[in-house]
Amino acid sequence: MTHAPSDRFDPSTATIAIVTFNRSGLLARLLTSITTMDPKPGHIVIVDNASTDDTTDVVESFREGLEPARLVYRRMETNTGGSGGFSEGMKVAYELGSEWIWLMDDDVEVIPDGLAKMGKWAPRFKSIQGRRYDYDGSAFYWQYRVAERMGIPIPFAPAEFDESGFKPMNSGCFEGMFIHRDIVQQIGLPDPRFFIYWDDQMYGWLASRKTQSVIVDEFVLRRTREIKQWDMGIRHMNASSNAYRYYIMRNRAYIKKYYRALEVYNPIAFGLGTTLTFGKELIRLLFVERTVRGTSNLVRGLRDGRRISKDGSWRPMPPLEPHIV
Template sequence: MACVPEQPTRLAIAIVTFNRPEFLAELLRSATRLETPAWRIVVIDNASDEPTSRVLEEAAGWFEPGVLVTRRLATNTGGAGGFCEGTKVALELGAEWVWLMDDDVEILPEALDRFAPWMERFRVIHGRRYDFDGSPFYWQAKFNEFLGVPLPYGVKRTFNDEGFALTNSGTFEGMLIHADVVRTIGLPDPRFFITWDDAAYAWLAAQHTDVVYVDAYVLKRKREQKQVNLGLRHLNDGSPLFRFHVMRNRAYVGKYFALHGRLNRVGFGLGTALTFAKEVFRLVVVQHTLTGLGDLVRGFRENRRLWKDRSWRPMDPADVPPALPQP
């Protein structure tokens, strides 16, 4: 293998994968084409079946020794658990930055070069993504704190004249976060399992630093989903697990809001009702069924139980690996 230039910033890409070996292989191949290489690539295998192990064994030969670091979890901890572990491993290795992503994306070759100027200014950054068909992927979310739900920035314009937009929401399909921010707010909360974890994590970060969305394409989504274009936003299809957790995890979001004195109980309750209505709308318009209504109801019941849990505590920044001495 030819020698590649050293990445001056210790940036680790943290990937969470679960039983999608073909997508994972494509993602890791795209990482080999980066014009500026990543310092480390951490793959968290969420207890996948055997084909994923074979992909990772083969991929070890695509990178310089020590670049690809893999961890296989004993059970599937969901995206939230995987990103918690991936962030922890990256910081244990000594990463200064962690770029979090699912396994169903492709990294554009110029990605880290496009991030570089923004990394001098901000500490939590989201780049733009192409959808699976090559069109710009829709993501313009910003928390409305009264309702406790992310809403679109607006119809006409997202980015300012400098090419970025401030936000207080986020996505783990491409969030780039500095290690110092993680040490301030703690690791991603694995209790979410799936959904709301990334939005809540960026919201926590936004209580301490600017969180931005920049006008620079860095990723392309690879997985095709059922989708309806509503103009203001796109709605994708959802799984039973998603429907359950999108309602259940509202309780975790609310607890974090309350912790920071930002919870308006009337507004948040309205936001929960709107979330339920949106998911019913998704079922009808995108998936043409009401079969998943029971998943939403079960999630809401668990939501009520979690609100009553007096033992809940936020993630502890003391659990974050400390910074390693500079070489």
């Protein structure tokens, strides 16, 4: 069948796509929350990034409990990072004919009526982000807008909602992105070359160039993993890792490539964004992790990014062929 626009949301046309890696306990908690959902989606796709724990057994133990949703389990041969996992999850969901694809990591749980809350907005928008509770039950703040020319999140975009119940966004987060297949078809799959970090921001930005993207005042997810934070009063800064420090700088090169391809690249503004990103990560090291060790990963990321910038064969992710089921 082909997918025509509708003023009604059919939960059976939605797919939840989950990426997991060696966190079977968190995955089990997420799957348990899905068993209590009302309504449930038509499909649940789990992409396992070559876990070495008991993830496979955990997934199989939930197969019957998730019905009537159909469970599709894809185990990758190697760890492709969150970027590769979400790219594969999106691909599987798209090929299943899903009209809506709801992406999430394994360290959240779904509010029982979360899909109904997202579906309420589906007739109006095609790229939607819901809200999340943090580990402690507080509202999790996510930077939903980017300063386009600098390629960095705007940290102090207003957190409050007006009576409309939504705010325009030009970014994205794979911890809860709810996106229509029409937009996926136009912008292609998430780019696995990012491995981790900046991939969802870039994907959300690409989506916002095709449709009105919004964050809505609906709490639909809850984080289940506590992360060390620095309380800045009006905002928090989370702890990171050496891998994240490397990729946050290296992947600036991929953002630059997309900006060049779409003719929005401004070298001065983007260079300032890179400098601010480097400085922010130094602050994170000093005030969240109380160390300066890890700075070398930032430098290494910049160095490897320069090689990517010089790659003349690089191309953006291509649009997808319309898929008829």
